[in-house]
Amino acid sequence: MRQAAGIAGGARRALPFLFAAVSIVVAWQLVVWITKPEPSILPPPGAVVASFGHLIANGELPRDAAISLARVFSAWLLSAAVAVPLGLLMGSSRALERIVNPFVELLRPISPLAWIPMAILWFGIGEAGKIFVVLIGAFFPILLNTIAGVKGVDPVLLHAGEVFGCDTRLSLFRRVVVPASMPAVIVGLRIAFGTGWAAIIAAELVAAQSGLGFLIANGMDVLRADKVLVGMIAIGVLGFLFDTLFRFLQGRFGYAS
Amino acid sequence: MQPAPDTGKPLCIARLTKSYESRSGGTLAALGPVSIDVEAGEFVVIVGPSGCGKTTLLHLLAGFLAPSEGAILVGGEPVSSPSIDRAVVFQSYALFPWLSVIENVEFGLMRKKLTGERRREIAEFHLRLVGLQDFANKHIDELSGGMKQRVAIARAFAVEPSILLMDEPFGALDALTRRLLQRELLRIWQEQRRTVVFITHSVTEALFLADRILLMSCRPGQIKGEWRVTEQRPRDVTSSASVALEREIYALLDEELAKTFGQEGLRAT
Ligand SMILES: Nc1ncnc2c1ncn2[C@@H]1O[C@H](COP(=O)(O)OP(=O)(O)O)[C@@H](O)[C@H]1O
Ligand SMILES: [Mg+2]
Numbered sequence: 001m002r003q004a005a006g007i008a009g010g011a012r013r014a015l016p017f018l019f020a021a022v023s024i025v026v027a028w029q030l031v032v033w034i035t036k037p038e039p040s041i042l043p044p045p046g047a048v049v050a051s052f053g054h055l056i057a058n059g060e061l062p063r064d065a066a067i068s069l070a071r072v073f074s075a076w077l078l079s080a081a082v083a084v085p086l087g088l089l090m091g092s093s094r095a096l097e098r099i100v101n102p103f104v105e106l107l108r109p110i111s112p113l114a115w116i117p118m119a120i121l122w123f124g125i126g127e128a129g130k131i132f133v134v135l136i137g138a139f140f141p142i143l144l145n146t147i148a149g150v151k152g153v154d155p156v157l158l159h160a161g162e163v164f165g166c167d168t169r170l171s172l173f174r175r176v177v178v179p180a181s182m183p184a185v186i187v188g189l190r191i192a193f194g195t196g197w198a199a200i201i202a203a204e205l206v207a208a209q210s211g212l213g214f215l216i217a218n219g220m221d222v223l224r225a226d227k228v229l230v231g232m233i234a235i236g237v238l239g240f241l242f243d244t245l246f247r248f249l250q251g252r253f254g255y256a257s
Numbered sequence: 258m259q260p261a262p263d264t265g266k267p268l269c270i271a272r273l274t275k276s277y278e279s280r281s282g283g284t285l286a287a288l289g290p291v292s293i294d295v296e297a298g299e300f301v302v303i304v305g306p307s308g309c310g311k312t313t314l315l316h317l318l319a320g321f322l323a324p325s326e327g328a329i330l331v332g333g334e335p336v337s338s339p340s341i342d343r344a345v346v347f348q349s350y351a352l353f354p355w356l357s358v359i360e361n362v363e364f365g366l367m368r369k370k371l372t373g374e375r376r377r378e379i380a381e382f383h384l385r386l387v388g389l390q391d392f393a394n395k396h397i398d399e400l401s402g403g404m405k406q407r408v409a410i411a412r413a414f415a416v417e418p419s420i421l422l423m424d425e426p427f428g429a430l431d432a433l434t435r436r437l438l439q440r441e442l443l444r445i446w447q448e449q450r451r452t453v454v455f456i457t458h459s460v461t462e463a464l465f466l467a468d469r470i471l472l473m474s475c476r477p478g479q480i481k482g483e484w485r486v487t488e489q490r491p492r493d494v495t496s497s498a499s500v501a502l503e504r505e506i507y508a509l510l511d512e513e514l515a516k517t518f519g520q521e522g523l524r525a526t
Contacts (some may be wrong), residue, residue: 156347160345160352166341180355
């Protein structure tokens with residue numbers, strides 16, 4: 001009974017997305033019919049679908065997608081491993097925040113993409129450079145959301161913690177501040193995955209021999225607009241799927257605060 | 258299990274004052290001087306107009322704030338920081354939303370040297386006391402306001418404090434839920450005697466609950482009136498004795514309300 005309601009609810013939420021996807025394809029097809037562009041400029045949807053099937057069958061698309069995802073995940077995890085603890089500490093300690101905040105505010109406006117040339121100079125075009133770029137892209141959303149989470153902890157919860165047995169700052173931090181900040185941390189992780197996903201594609205466009213960014217760049221070099229579009233669609237779909245997954249986790253573990 | 262047949266500890270508040278630093282650099286006298294003696298196991302209700310320093314007083318008793326002058330003694334020991342021996346029930350419940358209902362009740366038992374099994378037993382006992390045994394594993398945000406406050410009451414009694422501090426605990430609830438919880442609180446308190454300091458702005462609530470009612474003047478709050486309520490519980494607040502007392506309290510309270518409006522009027526000009 002409840003499950004049926006859940007499925008119906010899911011369908012109701014998915015419907016607008018389906019509508020958007022169909023509208024895009026229809027508009028695209030109409031443009032092709034009306035303007036009759038060269039297939040190397042804008043191929044019809046049908047040709048791209050065929051290309052999609054072909055690139056999946058020959059293993060190229062799954063391989064590149066897996067490589068991009070692996071890069072994003074490892075860099076995002078590394079970033080979180082530093083940014084979450086740092087953010088928790090910065091949110092709790094005025095002194096630490098005063099020292100570290102200027103660094104954050106000076107470095108944050110520099111887009112991760114602006115780091116790509118330095119990443120290539122420092123790390124070459126190996127994995128390390130790309131991980132570095134994503135790490136920077138993912139770092140600030142996690143850090144800033146975590147700090148905001150800690151600072152936004154309801155003071156009455158801190159009082160409750162103090163009354164009910166947290167008699168040191170450390171135990172209050174561990175038993176109240178950290179769990180109370182988790183919803184904000186999860187939001188930061190979700191946003192960071194999105195910025196990391198954008199950053200990895202950009203880094204791969206410039207300096208890579210694999211990954212979805214490379215697939216697109218390569219498609220352009222050989223004047224295969226269909227391949228470029230397949231890469232773009234894969235980026236969009238995967239980005240959307242992971243964002244949906246994070247939203248689900250947020251609803252599951254991020255209690256309403 | 259049986260709870261310890263404790264009756265709480267006496268509370269002694271001696272010439273207590275609190276001023277806050279205002280942003281403009283001056284000081285704002287929020288409370289006092291106030292001197293109150295509460296007997297062990299006594300249920301004291303403090304009534305006063307909004308802004309008179311009730312929450313300030315409660316935060317001083319809890320140890321969240323340090324007094325500007327004066328002293329607070331619980332069972333002869335001075336209060337210096339928050340302690341599990343002075344449990345608080347907050348108006349906004351202050352439950353931990355990442356924990357289940359029973360885990361919230363267990364929260365305060367972690368520091369006591371108890372086995373996990375014993376902890377669970379105590380928590381279950383107190384959940385049963387507030388009638389929420391069937392909600393032990395629910396999430397906090399699945400509960401109504403009245404249920405949340407019952408969990409908070411269970412959490413407070415579970416740590417077997419000497420003193421229970423309650424700051425307008427039923428202020429956010431609708432009238433009927435409020436009535437129900439007042440009854441439940443009295444029932445539990447009669448089973449497990451604690452010293453209670455209960456703050457409210459409802460005279461009716463004070464008449465229904467208190468052994469003794471203290472009326473606070475407008476800011477800086479001082480004790481302006483004191484009444485011992487001797488009527489047997491459960492009380493009928495519509496009885497002629499209650500109504501007479503209510504009228505007496507309102508007479509003094511109205512003077513304070515007039516002054517509060519006077520203050521606010523002055524501030525507005
Ligand atoms: N942290 C604070 N800093 C400055 N002024 C405060 C602070 N807390 C309360 N006050 C002031 O002290 C007075 C008493 O407040 P409070 O104790 O909350 O009153 P009540 O609980 O009776 O409504 C009010 O005028 C309020 O504005
Ligand atoms: Mg108040």
